[in-house]
Amino acid sequence: MIGKAAIAGLGITEMGKVYDRTTIGFAADAIAFALDDAGLHKRDVDGLFVAASMAPESARPLVQLWLGFEDLSVFNVLNAAGSTAGTMLQYASMAIDAGLAEVIVIVHADAPLAPGGSAGQAYRNASVPSGISGLRSAYGDFGANVSYAQATQRHMHLYGTTSEQLGAIAVAEREWAQLNPRAQMHNKPLTLADHQSSRMIVEPLHLFDCCLVSNGAIAFVVTSAQRAATLPQPPVHIRGVGQAAPGDNQHAGRDPWIHTGATKAAELAFRQAHITRDEIDQLQLYDCYTYTVLVTLEDYGFCPKGEGGPFVADGKLGPGGSLPTNTGGGQLSGYYMWGFTPLSEAVIQIRGQGGQRQQRKHDHVLVSGNGGTFNFHSTTILSTQPA
16 A cells, blocks of 8 residues: 555635634635635545544434435545544555545534634533443543543653653743744744643643644545646655554553553554654654643654653753654644644644745654544554655
């Protein structure tokens, strides 16, 4: 599959507190933008993958009918939580390589924010389990904040990781957001003192350790590398994709949340891409929380296990640093479109279209996706060249 498929189109809608469209409306806009970006038309599309977001309408196969796509040879609604984007990209690449389709659109759209409602309310009642599954919720353990706080606390206990070190990640990403006009936090600088004084969400996670909530949509057009080379935009070659699904990581003895599926997924992606970690120019990491970035860096081998805190503390992830990471501001300061956030910034960087934040070295970009509380992981390697 190496170098056989490429991303030829990218469509991004307005992000954040945008209330004038439904989830399907966002999806339609993003797809239209992506097709226009690729120089293609709706009639050229013979494959469609829809990411099942929090919106009920996006989780139904009727999306194809609502958006008016006809005669598709590949279609599905997929959900691997935050690792869905990488998963969809892998399946689209395989379908193109196998000759099942020629032009596949993948899209994620969501609109959890409501006028007058808070970001916390947007996801608070998304899923409240019942019966024995609801026992933890009865004790206050519900939603992603609590489980990620427990994961962070465990890392702190084992390795002495500090809140200030996590804050360095948040500050670095906010610095990148200052260079990205599309970022929700574009005009809102953040210092480490601001991070430390922000309200506690679930100890030890402060407000700025947690990602944004956004209304919007992102779509990609995937086609063969040969066809992409004839289209208007620089091809973004899909060099390697790996998945890892540890499953129920709450069993005793599994050291949950410390050793994640990132290790296996990265091994598979690097093997497929035929490159090494030293050849990666920049990282676009799933950052639902600052801790997610830290543990992913460890499991990808950029620093030894337990040393993620000191590794990020010197600002190497931010502008001018030695390891540019989440150059658009990520989900912490850019916008939150699940795994489509890091993937979209990777495409922008590979194309050389990042404006003020564009990195000189952008031949190989590593993208991560994370689902559940480290239950699923995807690793994608994108390149300027097919091999």
